[in-house]
Amino acid sequence: MKILVPFKSVPDPNDATFAGEAASASKSVINPFDEIAIEEALRIRERGEATEIVGVTIGAPSVDEQIRAALAMGVDRAIRIDDARALDPYAVARILRAVVEKEAPHVVIMGKQAVDDDSNQVGQILAGLLGWPQATFVSSIEFLDNKTRARCTRETDAGLEVVELDLPAIITTDLRLNEPRYVSLPGLIRARRKPIEVLTCDQVGVNVRPLTTVLAVARPPKRPAGTRVESVEELITKLKQEAKVI
Amino acid sequence: MAESLVLIEHDRQQVKRSSLHAITLAQQLGGEYELLVIGHVVNKISSSLVSLGATSVIVADDPALAEPLADRYATVIAEAVRKSGAKNILGTSSTFSKDILPRAAALLDAPMVTDVVAIEQMDGSISYRRPINAGSMFAKVKVEGERRVLTVRAAAFETPAANAAPCPIVRFDVDAESLPNGMRFISREERKSDRPDLTEARVVVSGGRPLKDKETFERLVGGLADALGGAIGATRAAVDAGMAPNDYQIGQTGKVVAPELYIALGISGAIQHLAGIKDSRIIVAINKDPDAPICQTATYFLVGDLYQIVPQLIESIRRA
Numbered sequence: 284m285k286i287l288v289p290f291k292s293v294p295d296p297n298d299a300t301f302a303g304e305a306a307s308a309s310k311s312v313i314n315p316f317d318e319i320a321i322e323e324a325l326r327i328r329e330r331g332e333a334t335e336i337v338g339v340t341i342g343a344p345s346v347d348e349q350i351r352a353a354l355a356m357g358v359d360r361a362i363r364i365d366d367a368r369a370l371d372p373y374a375v376a377r378i379l380r381a382v383v384e385k386e387a388p389h390v391v392i393m394g395k396q397a398v399d400d401d402s403n404q405v406g407q408i409l410a411g412l413l414g415w416p417q418a419t420f421v422s423s424i425e426f427l428d429n430k431t432r433a434r435c436t437r438e439t440d441a442g443l444e445v446v447e448l449d450l451p452a453i454i455t456t457d458l459r460l461n462e463p464r465y466v467s468l469p470g471l472i473r474a475r476r477k478p479i480e481v482l483t484c485d486q487v488g489v490n491v492r493p494l495t496t497v498l499a500v501a502r503p504p505k506r507p508a509g510t511r512v513e514s515v516e517e518l519i520t521k522l523k524q525e526a527k528v529i
Numbered sequence: 530m531a532e533s534l535v536l537i538e539h540d541r542q543q544v545k546r547s548s549l550h551a552i553t554l555a556q557q558l559g560g561e562y563e564l565l566v567i568g569h570v571v572n573k574i575s576s577s578l579v580s581l582g583a584t585s586v587i588v589a590d591d592p593a594l595a596e597p598l599a600d601r602y603a604t605v606i607a608e609a610v611r612k613s614g615a616k617n618i619l620g621t622s623s624t625f626s627k628d629i630l631p632r633a634a635a636l637l638d639a640p641m642v643t644d645v646v647a648i649e650q651m652d653g654s655i656s657y658r659r660p661i662n663a664g665s666m667f668a669k670v671k672v673e674g675e676r677r678v679l680t681v682r683a684a685a686f687e688t689p690a691a692n693a694a695p696c697p698i699v700r701f702d703v704d705a706e707s708l709p710n711g712m713r714f715i716s717r718e719e720r721k722s723d724r725p726d727l728t729e730a731r732v733v734v735s736g737g738r739p740l741k742d743k744e745t746f747e748r749l750v751g752g753l754a755d756a757l758g759g760a761i762g763a764t765r766a767a768v769d770a771g772m773a774p775n776d777y778q779i780g781q782t783g784k785v786v787a788p789e790l791y792i793a794l795g796i797s798g799a800i801q802h803l804a805g806i807k808d809s810r811i812i813v814a815i816n817k818d819p820d821a822p823i824c825q826t827a828t829y830f831l832v833g834d835l836y837q838i839v840p841q842l843i844e845s846i847r848r849a
């Protein structure tokens with residue numbers, strides 16, 4: 284079985300500058316949900332169910348560091364679609380479709396959302412474009428019937444839901460699927476020898492223009508600073524008399 | 530021809546009230562709007578929607594649609610949109626609409642904007658405001674194309690009035706044979722709770738990492754919620770540790786709440802958690818660390834050990 288894992292390079296959500304106008308200037312990391320997707324692919328291979336894991340990312344040469352990190356985790360080879368434009372999920376999904384058609388994986392595992400744009404769209408759009416089954420917000424994956432089907436548990440607003448998908452299919456990850464491993468030194472050394480293929484949109488045969496434009500970015504209004512109360516009694520009095528909520 | 534089509538969510542028994550908030554965006558966008566209900570045996574659900582000001586309630590009712598499988602639902606939505614000619618396809622942000630609507634957007638070749646909190650109309654063009662980077666920033670975006678798919682944050686739009694003259698219910702015929710067949714629903718695990726729905730509750734009490742285990746979490750967070758008639762929420766740390774189920778998670782990647790009163794017990798206030806609570810009217814934090822970021826966001830904060838404070842709080846509220 285061949286697994287394709289799309290991943291995005293995003294500003295580090297643990298970095299202090301993540302929350303602010305300068306987010307794009309902060310250190311980049313693999314989108315945490317995509318890291319979970321990579322980890323899951325590695326575990327599937329480790330249990331003998333996959334033979335190849337291919338990573339794909341769309342971005343400028345500056346994302347190479349995240350590609351190395353993915354390879355160091357254990358991804359076999361990587362493709363970078365060289366595109367420095369500000370892409371929207373509409374365009375990303377259409378580029379990924381071309382990569383899927385070229386690579387013909389049995390399953391695509393990817394993050395449910397990119398933590399910078401928080402769109403939560405690409406996996407579902409990609410599934411729709413390909414006409415493939417999808418399981419979103421997944422917290423467990425099991426392959427059945429000689430890997431012709433996947434049984435996935437999904438985290439929903441109401442609890443958990445189990446669905447089965449005929450393969451090939453798209454699976455998007457939620458936080459509880461696994462805890463990604465750290466990059467090891469031998470991993471980093473091995474990563475240096477792994478191939479990174481750089482292709483343009485033209486070379487994969489896709490011509491797409493984003494349809495979404497960000498006109499402006501601004502901080503939301505700040506909540507006024509909090510009042511410290513000294514006791515349970517004082518808190519209750521405030522909630523009753525000042526806030527009038529209880 | 531309707532300008533907008535609003536996807537309504539239900540749990541097979543009744544309409545999810547939060548899914549009605551998208552109707553308010555349809556009203557703000559102007560023009561006529563239709564509501565779309567997909568499922569099986571949804572007569573009661575559909576009739577509960579006739580006075581919300583829509584021109585019609587479109588109902589796709591078929592055994593093949595009994596469960597919300599994304600491939601089938603997206604196909605039905607795309608067909609309904611093509612038939613109605615709607616330019617805006619709307620839903621309220623939830624795992625249901627996040628699963629299905631982007632797929633419908635793919636079938637309609639339309640761009641999509643997630644989590645709209647406001648619109649701005651200028652010289653005939655519309656821009657949408659939405660949170661990015663875990664709600665720490667807002668982006669103002671515009672989209673091109675003939676159609677667009679939009680989801681709204683429930684907290685940012687009121688529930689619509691339900692006093693319009695009843696509209697017709699129109700059956701949308703589904704050819705079950707032609708629907709996709711690659712996904713199967715197996716099972717669902719939902720807890721029935723007597724507590725109010727987290728996203729609609731007036732009071733929400735949430736717990737974080739120091740609640741230790743399920744029993745302690747239920748006793749303290751649950752106890753305080755019950756004293757106030759509220760719902761329970763949790764941080765990712767509490768859910769990951771098995772103290773609370775996944776559907777209690779509030780934040781960037783969980784639920785977004787905006788109650789009158791939000792009480793955070795032993796929660797540090799990471800931006801990913803704040804993303805889900807910022808629009809609450811009053812925020813109370815109980816934390817032993819006065820420098821925890823939550824104390825900056827809270828309306829009131831009490832510094833101390835929650836194991837001592839919460840039982841006292843429950844006791845005082847019950848006595849009052």
Ligand SMILES: Cc1cc2nc3c(=O)[nH]c(=O)nc-3n(C[C@H](O)[C@H](O)[C@H](O)COP(=O)(O)OP(=O)(O)OC[C@H]3O[C@@H](n4cnc5c(N)ncnc54)[C@H](O)[C@@H]3O)c2cc1C
Nearest residue numbers: 737738739764765766780781782783795796797802817835
């Ligand atoms: C991709 C991604 C997505 C995420 N999505 C979410 C999300 O949707 N929701 C979410 O909540 N988090 C999310 N997180 C995690 C988030 O970054 C924080 O790690 C998490 O919110 C911390 O949870 P916490 O406040 O319970 O724990 P901690 O940060 O450990 O805080 C515990 C707090 O309790 C206080 N405390 C300890 N003992 C006591 C006591 N006895 N009495 C009183 N106070 C006490 C401490 O002072 C501290 O402030 C996400 C993270 C990532 C990377």
Ligand SMILES: Nc1ncnc2c1ncn2[C@@H]1O[C@H](COP(=O)(O)O)[C@@H](O)[C@H]1O
Nearest residue numbers: 290291341393394396397402403404405
């Ligand atoms: N530039 C990109 N390159 C590769 N994958 C991407 C890119 N942008 C988004 N994705 C994938 O799409 C998922 C969802 O992103 P989004 O819909 O933008 O929240 C991410 O978790 C990634 O797996």
